[in-house]
Amino acid sequence: MQFEHLKILDIVLVKPTIHGDDRGYFLETFRQDLFEDFIGKKVGFIQDNESKSNKGVLRGLHYQIPPYEQAKLVRVIKGSVLDVVVDIRKSSPTFGNSVAVELSDKNKHQLFIPKGFAHGFVVLSNEAIFAYKVDNVYRPEFEKGIIFNDKTLNIDWVLPKHELKLSDKDRELQEFKEL
Template identity: 60%
Template sequence: MRFIRTEIPDVVICEPIVHGDARGYFVETFRQDRLEEFLGFKIDFCQDNESKSSRGVLRGLHYQLAPSAQTKLVRVIQGKVLDVAVDIRKESPTFGKHVAVELTGENKRQLLVPRGFAHGFIVLEDDTIFAYKVDNYYSPENDRGIAFDDSDLGINWQVDSSSLNLSAKDKIQPRLEETNDLFEYGVNYYE
C-alpha cells in the first residue's frame, strides 16, 4: 500500500496494490501496521459502515464532536464518488480549505479523513457502494454538520444542484462561519 499526503497533509490518500490476472484480482484493502507506521500514531478502527446510493446523492458534510470525534478511512467498492474533507480546526493554516478526491471501484483508492475534519461525498454513478471504517462509535448527541453549499468553502461537487438528492438534515446545516462546534488546532484528539 502506498500513502500520499494531499495538499492538506493530514488528509491521506491510500493506494493499494491490485494484483490482477485473467481470473480477476486480489487487493489488500487495509493494513493497520503500515498505516500506523506512516501516520506515526496508533489508530483503532472499531466500526465498519456501508451505504448504497444512486447518482446525485450527496451525503455530508458531517463530523462528530470530541469525545466522539472520528477518523474515517473511506472507499468505494462499486461505482464512483467525489469525496471531500474540510479542515474545521480553528487556527489551522488550512482552516476552511478542502481536499476533493475521486474514489471509484476501479481505482481502489481510499481517503483517510482525520479527526478535526468534516466529511462528505457526492455519488457520480448509480448503484455506488461506499464503505468506511471509523475509530469511534457514532454518537447522536455529538453529531454535527456544515452546509455542503457554503460558498466560502468553494467546493465544486461536479453535479448540477438541480440533480442533487439530499437528506432533510443536510438541507439545513449551518455555514462554517455560523458553526461554534469546531476543533482546536494543535490539540491531540487521539488520546
C-alpha cells in the same frame, strides 16, 4: 500499498497494490502496521460501515464533536464518488481548506480523514456502495454538519445543483462561519 499526503497534509490517499490476472484481482484494503507507520500514530478502528446511494445523492458535510470525534478510512466498493474533506480545526493553518478526490471501484483508492475534519461525498455513478472504518462510535447528539453549498467553502460538487439529492437533515446544516 502506497500512501500520499494531499494538500492538507493530515489527509492521506491510500493506493492499494492490485494483483490481477484473467481470473480477477486481489488487494489488501487495510494493513494496520503500514498505515500507522506512514501516519506516525496509532488509529484504533472499531467499526466498519457501508452505505448504498444512487447517482446525485450527496451525504454531508458531517462531523462529530468531542468526545465523539471520528477518524475515518473511506473507500468505494462499487461505483464512483467525489469525496470531500474540510479542515475544521480552528488552530490549523489549513482551517477552512478542502480536498476533493474521486474514489471508485476502478481506482480502488481510499482516503484517511483524521479527527477534526468535516466529510461528505456525492455519487457520480448510477449507484455507489461506500465503505468506511471509524475509530469512535456514532452519537447523533454529537453530530454536526456544514451545508453543502456554503459560500465560504465554495465546493465544486461536479454535478449540477438540480441533480443533487440531499436528506432533509443535510439541507438544514449550518454555514461554515457558524462553526
